[in-house]
Structure formats: C-alpha cells, structure tokens
Amino acid sequence: MKVNPLVSKANNPIRSIVDDLVGKQNPAKDLISLAQGDPTAYGHLKPPEEAVAAVVRAFLSGNHNGYTASSGSAACRAAIATTHSCKNRPPLSRDDVFVTVGCSEALEHCITVLAVPGANVLLPRPGFPLYETLCQRHGVSFRFYDLLPETGWEVDLESVRRVYDDATAALLINNPSNPCGAVYSRDHLKDLVTLAQTLELPLIADEVYAGMTFGKPFIPVAEVAGKVPVLSVGALSKRWLVPGWRLGWLCIHEIGTTLYDSGVRTAINRLCQISLGPSTPLQAAAPQILALDDSIWLRNVLRKLMSAAAYSAKRVARIRGLRILSPPQGAMYVLVHIDRHAFLDCPSDLLFAEKLLEEESVLVLPGTCFRAPGFVRIVTTVPEPVLQAAWDRVESFCARRCTRTLQITDTSTSSAREGHSTLANLPQVASYIGGHEGLLLRPPSQCATQENSE
Structure with missing residues (x-):
C-alpha cells in the first residue's frame, strides 16, 4: 500500500x-x-449575543436541516455580496460569491483553480504557513516575496518582481496580516495593484481580519483594483470571534469577463460541489449576523x-x-x-x-x-x-x-x-x-x- x-x-x-x-x-x-x-x-x-441567537433560531426552526446549493444558499451569498461590494466597482451579486467551509477552504479553492500544472504562486514572507501547505497538497510551486518591517511590513515590490516569471499564476496578499499585524494604506494597495497589472496577475486577497484594525482603517484591495481581478476570501471566524463555526466565503471582484471566460467561476463551483459547503443553519443565520449593528x-x-x-x-x-x-x-x-x-x-x-x-x-x-x-x-x-x-x-x-x-x-x-x-x-x-x-x-x-x- x-x-x-x-x-x-x-x-x-x-x-x-x-x-x-x-x-x-x-x-x-x-x-x-x-x-x-x-x-x-x-x-x-x-461573539455578539445577537449572532449566537440568530444561529440558535436557525437550528430551532427546523427549516435548515437539509442540503442547500453547493456554492451556498442564495440568501447567504446575497448578504455577503451586499456587505463586500466595493466603491469604484460594479456591486457584487450572489453569483460572485461562493460560501466555503471556513476561510481555509476559500484559500484552497483559489490556489487549486488558478495554479495549473507547472505554475507557481507568490506568497508573503513572513506569512501564514497554510498558504504553502495548501500549495504542497496540490503539487503547486510557490515562491516568496518579502515584507519590510521598516515600512510597517509592507510588500517589497522589488522582491515580487525578482521572483515572478512567466509561470506565475497569482499574487497572494494578506491584509491585515498574520503574523505581522500590518494594515496596508490605500497608496500601498494601489502600488500592489499597479504591479499586478503590469505582471498580468490576479490577486488572491486573504482579508479574514477585515475590520479588526486599531491603528489605521482597513481598505479592501478590490476597492482600488481597477481591472485587476481579485479573489477575496474572508470568514466569520476572526471578526465575529467564532472560528469553530467554519463559515467562510470567496468573492470574485472583476471588471470584465477574464475569470468567467477562463472558466475560473465554473471551476470554483465544481470544487464547492465536493464539500457541499458549510452548515446549512449557519448559512441561514449569516444574513442576520452580517446585518447586525454590533459596533x-x-x-x-x-x-x-x-x-x-x-x-x-x-x-x-x-x-x-x-x-x-x-x-x-x-x-x-x-x-x-x-x-x-x-x-x-x-x-x-x-x-x-x-x-x-x-x-x-x-x-x-x-x-x-x-x-x-x-x-x-x-x-x-x-x-x-x-x-x-x-x-x-x-x-x-x-x-x-x-x-x-x-x-x-x-x-x-x-x-x-x-x-x-x-x-x-x-x-x-x-x-x-x-x-x-x-x-x-x-x-x-x-x-x-x-x-x-x-
């Protein structure tokens, strides 16, 4: 064996x-x-008491014990689309959203779909080790670009240029950052987008800590991405303090049809059909949780x-x-x-x-x-x-x-x-x-x- x-x-x-x-x-x-x-x-x-109550109601209702759509229930996807639509881009629709088993699965879908055989993905260093673990699991090559402590752990753009080659499939960024605690400014995000556009790379944006900032505001990279396709991933886990609930999402932000024409959306949907998505009652509660005024x-x-x-x-x-x-x-x-x-x-x-x-x-x-x-x-x-x-x-x-x-x-x-x-x-x-x-x-x-x- x-x-x-x-x-x-x-x-x-x-x-x-x-x-x-x-x-x-x-x-x-x-x-x-x-x-x-x-x-x-x-x-x-x-977590917010109202969030817990929403989940309890979903379970007790008895209406959410079966399967739902593999990519997520329509109501859950629509709620995520509403809260994650960005200025300067067309609003997201539920068709732009895929509900996943935590943010980890959303990341795995991104890497699996974009990295064709022989391709490589660019990862941050320091960075969350799951990125390379997922690449290893699927036989995807990865290379590291550096983050600079002297500039608040911003991306060393020159190091991205050095490790990029014609086989590079995507640039993965993490903002806010684990383990550095960095939060990128609008100007730095624009610099990253400009570089991605020059290199003709889509961005995988791990934004699971969105909203968890206390030194400067969080700005989603999709807001400044222009024509650069962005696959943004997030979850309830950190922001709402419920990592065990395992409800995440993948949002596709693009102006144009590059990802659609290349079959990326269809491929992600097929991956969702394997795991069948997270708990149905959690998906039923998600629209109420996302709409809470929990300021x-x-x-x-x-x-x-x-x-x-x-x-x-x-x-x-x-x-x-x-x-x-x-x-x-x-x-x-x-x-x-x-x-x-x-x-x-x-x-x-x-x-x-x-x-x-x-x-x-x-x-x-x-x-x-x-x-x-x-x-x-x-x-x-x-x-x-x-x-x-x-x-x-x-x-x-x-x-x-x-x-x-x-x-x-x-x-x-x-x-x-x-x-x-x-x-x-x-x-x-x-x-x-x-x-x-x-x-x-x-x-x-x-x-x-x-x-x-x-």
Whole structure:
C-alpha cells in the first residue's frame, strides 16, 4: 500500500513545531499559551449575543436541516455580496460569491483553480504557513516575496518582481496580516495593484481580519483594483470571534469577463460541489449576523486587542534582547524580534521558544513557522492578568539567558527603535477607535465611503 506523495509532502509548520513542543513545559508552573490564533481560547472574548441567537433560531426552526446549493444558499451569498461590494466597482451579486467551509477552504479553492500544472504562486514572507501547505497538497510551486518591517511590513515590490516569471499564476496578499499585524494604506494597495497589472496577475486577497484594525482603517484591495481581478476570501471566524463555526466565503471582484471566460467561476463551483459547503443553519443565520449593528461590541473587542498589544510593547521595551520592529495596526498578533547575539545559548527562535516553555511554561510560536526566523509570534487575545503573568515569566527568562548588555540602536527607521517608537505609536489607538469608530465598525462596502479618514 502506498500513500499519495502529495499528501506526504504537505506539512503544516505550526502543527509540526508545536507537536514537537508538547509535554516539554515546566511541570511546576501552569502552562500559559500565547501561541494559538483562536480568539476564543481563554473564554473572555465572546461573539455578539445577537449572532449566537440568530444561529440558535436557525437550528430551532427546523427549516435548515437539509442540503442547500453547493456554492451556498442564495440568501447567504446575497448578504455577503451586499456587505463586500466595493466603491469604484460594479456591486457584487450572489453569483460572485461562493460560501466555503471556513476561510481555509476559500484559500484552497483559489490556489487549486488558478495554479495549473507547472505554475507557481507568490506568497508573503513572513506569512501564514497554510498558504504553502495548501500549495504542497496540490503539487503547486510557490515562491516568496518579502515584507519590510521598516515600512510597517509592507510588500517589497522589488522582491515580487525578482521572483515572478512567466509561470506565475497569482499574487497572494494578506491584509491585515498574520503574523505581522500590518494594515496596508490605500497608496500601498494601489502600488500592489499597479504591479499586478503590469505582471498580468490576479490577486488572491486573504482579508479574514477585515475590520479588526486599531491603528489605521482597513481598505479592501478590490476597492482600488481597477481591472485587476481579485479573489477575496474572508470568514466569520476572526471578526465575529467564532472560528469553530467554519463559515467562510470567496468573492470574485472583476471588471470584465477574464475569470468567467477562463472558466475560473465554473471551476470554483465544481470544487464547492465536493464539500457541499458549510452548515446549512449557519448559512441561514449569516444574513442576520452580517446585518447586525454590533459596533459597541466590536469597539470593546478592538480596545482589548489594542490594550494587549500596547502592554506587550511596553514589556518588550524593557527586556534586553527583544524588540518590536514595527508595531501592529490590526489582527491579533505581535511579532517580536530576538537578538541572537543576546542569547548565545538560544541562537535560534526554535530553541528560544523551546527553552522558554521548558523553564517558564510559556508557549510562543517561533517565527520559523511563518518563514521569519529570529522572531516569535504572540497572540493578543489573552486576558490582561494572564498576559501580565506571561510577560513576567518572559522577562525573568530573558534576564537569566541574556548574555550581554545591549545598546539601543536604530537599525532601519525610527519605527524599529527598541520599544520607543512602538510605545509612541500604540497609544494613539484609543483615540483612533473613538474618532473613527464608524469607519472601523462598518462592513468594507461602507468603509469605502470614508474617503479622507485614512
């Protein structure tokens, strides 16, 4: 008996690394995990009550126990089309939307359909490891372009040009970013679109953290994409704090008929016919969830994420050997740089994470998981007392392990200074959330109307 070689090659770096760490924590200390990108892990962040009620009603009605259309129910697709239509483009119709089993399946559909045999897809580095895992699973080649910490983890456009060739099928971007917490400006998105148009590439836009910004507004790339086709993916999972509900979507934004003529829409629909879509009651509840006025609830969630990011920056600033190169502006992560010269007995992020777990029972994800060696990623979806305890342990660990006194230097831009710029920037978030509440809390189609709020 033989195993499909494509499955054997597929590897989720996060699971591989975390599985190697299992059981290595200090038994004398309770485990504190700053690793899992699940906003529900500690139980203090909950979805809107109205969203839960909508799901309960859908189940209790008894009207949604059977199959629905493979690409999603008409009402669910229409609701997603309404909330994700963008300014400067024709409004989406339900035929432009495919409902998927979470955002992961939406990403898989994009990669599977666009990457013909021999093609390659361009992926961000640092980036979410599922992208390359999906490529491996389907035998698709991938290449990495770089993100620049000195410009807020924006895309290094020149690196895209370097890795592009005639076999490149798509450029995948992630905004807001996991693991960097970057949120792209309108100007940067325009630069990306211009480059994609020059290279004649469609964009795969992972926008699952849309609306989860606290430093600058989220702008969907489709809003500025012009004639560049965009396959945008999202889900209820992060923004509504319900990753276990597994309801995602894929929206096709295009002016013209390029994707239609090439058979992309038909191919995506055929892929949907394999999994038959997510839970029918969840699809029935989705229109009510998307239409909720949950602005007060979301503002409170964003404040907690902002507070955790700011507190983490404050703690990092006083720990020798650690720094934040660019403060997060959205999502729910902080990427922390480790000075390898400061920890000579922990020369890699993998060993740093392993020793931190063994000695202090604090679990962080090594940056190697995200093609970012020399960093660790922490989540900000942690209750304040737990986060404080975690940083106390990290500080104690670093004090023992740091081998020399470091001088604070400016290695790239002012935002890269150890702690200082980070602390200067993050407190602006509170006033930003208050002053731009409407912009941050509306769906993308309505955010687009705030022209001068950027």
